[in-house]
Amino acid sequence: MLELVTTRDNPMIDPAMHVWGWEIPVYLFLGGWVAGSMVLAGWFMRRGREPGDRCVCDVLPWISLVLISLGMGALFLDLEHKLYVWRMYLTLQPSSPMSWGGWILVLVYPVLALGALRSLPGDWLTSWPALARLAAALREPAATRTLSNASILTGIALGIYTGVLLSSLGARPLWASAALGPLFLVSGLSTGAAFAHVIARNPVEQAALLRADNAFLAVELALIGLFLVGLTTASAVHVNAAALLLGGPYTAVFWVFVVGLGIVLPLAIQTLMASHRIPHTLVAPALVMLGGLALRFVIVSAGQYSHWISP
Amino acid sequence: MARFGMVIDTRQCVGCMDCVVACKTENDVPDGFCRDWINQRLEGTMPDLRLTITSERCNHCDRPPCVSCCPTGASHVHEFGRIVLVDHEKCIGCKACLASCPYGARFIHPDGYADKCTFCIHRVEKGELPACVAVCPTYAMHFGDLDDPGSELNRLVASRRHFALKPDAGTQPRIFYLE
Numbered sequence: 001m002l003e004l005v006t007t008r009d010n011p012m013i014d015p016a017m018h019v020w021g022w023e024i025p026v027y028l029f030l031g032g033w034v035a036g037s038m039v040l041a042g043w044f045m046r047r048g049r050e051p052g053d054r055c056v057c058d059v060l061p062w063i064s065l066v067l068i069s070l071g072m073g074a075l076f077l078d079l080e081h082k083l084y085v086w087r088m089y090l091t092l093q094p095s096s097p098m099s100w101g102g103w104i105l106v107l108v109y110p111v112l113a114l115g116a117l118r119s120l121p122g123d124w125l126t127s128w129p130a131l132a133r134l135a136a137a138l139r140e141p142a143a144t145r146t147l148s149n150a151s152i153l154t155g156i157a158l159g160i161y162t163g164v165l166l167s168s169l170g171a172r173p174l175w176a177s178a179a180l181g182p183l184f185l186v187s188g189l190s191t192g193a194a195f196a197h198v199i200a201r202n203p204v205e206q207a208a209l210l211r212a213d214n215a216f217l218a219v220e221l222a223l224i225g226l227f228l229v230g231l232t233t234a235s236a237v238h239v240n241a242a243a244l245l246l247g248g249p250y251t252a253v254f255w256v257f258v259v260g261l262g263i264v265l266p267l268a269i270q271t272l273m274a275s276h277r278i279p280h281t282l283v284a285p286a287l288v289m290l291g292g293l294a295l296r297f298v299i300v301s302a303g304q305y306s307h308w309i310s311p
Numbered sequence: 312m313a314r315f316g317m318v319i320d321t322r323q324c325v326g327c328m329d330c331v332v333a334c335k336t337e338n339d340v341p342d343g344f345c346r347d348w349i350n351q352r353l354e355g356t357m358p359d360l361r362l363t364i365t366s367e368r369c370n371h372c373d374r375p376p377c378v379s380c381c382p383t384g385a386s387h388v389h390e391f392g393r394i395v396l397v398d399h400e401k402c403i404g405c406k407a408c409l410a411s412c413p414y415g416a417r418f419i420h421p422d423g424y425a426d427k428c429t430f431c432i433h434r435v436e437k438g439e440l441p442a443c444v445a446v447c448p449t450y451a452m453h454f455g456d457l458d459d460p461g462s463e464l465n466r467l468v469a470s471r472r473h474f475a476l477k478p479d480a481g482t483q484p485r486i487f488y489l490e
Contacts, residue, residue: 001353
């Protein structure tokens with residue numbers, strides 16, 4: 001018999017830790033989506049194009065600016081001492097991935113803004129000659145290459161940091177995995193590719209995005225496998241944490257919404273789409289995006305619930 | 312430089328909660344929150360039962376994860392006694408420190424910043440004991456410098472079997488419980 005009685009009843013801590021609600025998973029999802037979009041936009045930016053070709057890289061920066069702003073809005077809502085948020089930008093704490101994240105977000109905005117400037121609508125260009133000159137300069141091959149590299153690197157940093165942010169908090173055994181950074185990056189890439197595939201108007205890009213998304217989904221599945229293998233072969237506390245997803249309270253939502261509906265089913269549908277056995281459908285990309293959101297909700301929620309079991 | 316810690320004798324602690332009340336009074340801890348608390352752990356099978364009462368709080372760890380994850384430097388190790396503190400004016404209330412503490416020792420103060428035990432640094436700087444230690448009616452709690460080989464803490468730890476909380480979390484806590 002083991003009975004534990006405590007007089008502590010602090011909000012958000014007892015009876016189980018729940019410091020982060022919907023805001024953080026939503027931010028991590030939007031951040032991952034933007035990260036994926038930045039990598040893909042950077043990739044397509046450097047491809048040679050015929051005049052008049054419509055490139056998805058012209059649209060993604062605009063949408064990403066909105067998405068990352070919404071994400072940062074969610075992040076701001078989560079803060080308990082909101083008026084002090086500027087303190088983030090008076091320091092860089094090397095041991096804190098959250099501090100890196102704050103500064104990565106500072107880099108994300110100008111990179112996205114320059115990407116958006118490259119593709120200003122025609123009527124803007126005629127009304128604002130200075131903007132037209134800037135857009136033309138950004139379309140020069142050297143500037144395009146630089147912006148493409150910056151977009152890819154910043155996107156990768158943003159995507160990985162969202163996972164490392166959690167895995168650096170050692171008190172939560174479910175998050176104590178080096179696989180979380182790559183997993184959140186690849187999930188962001190699959191989310192970004194699924195969305196870009198929907199909005200792409202160029203058939204060559206559509207086909208490339210579909211193939212890329214299938215590859216990302218396959219890698220994501222493998223990383224989830226590694227994540228679980230890593231936990232289940234570690235110490236008792238990590239095995240207990242993994243049990244939350246393997247028979248515990250988060251099992252159904254994880255396997256049904258994240259793995260089944262979010263990865264396996266869309267991967268199957270998109271494989272058929274890629275081999276032209278079924279027509280293109282919005283169902284698969286929508287499932288990929290919902291799966292990405294569900295992944296963040298499950299990992300954030302279950303991770304907070306996991307704890308060290310020793311007294 | 313001193314490295315403050317605590318030794319708490321679980322054979323003398325009766326779980327009276329004087330330490331909890333003293334802390335709330337001394338530090339003006341808001342209603343519904345606590346910086347220290349009492350745990351009672353009952354284990355075994357009848358009639359061989361063992362009850363361990365522990366007065367718990369922030370362990371002021373030597374490897375504090377709450378400090379390393381803090382994005383603003385609000386959570387820091389104070390040079391006086393290496394006490395782990397929160398600078399309220401720097402804290403943004405991101406709650407990373409709450410999530411990173413394996414002891415659940417932190418909470419968000421109603422004013423928005425992360426709050427926790429300070430080892431009553433305002434008293435210790437004046438040469439007084441932390442409020443919880445000062446009021447303990449059974450003298451179960453001891454406070455002092457762990458780096459002083461002749462301190463009462465080191466004498467107690469050397470003379471009795473003892474344990475720290477969640478040692479496998481790797482935080483190197485500085486509160487020890489005598490068995």
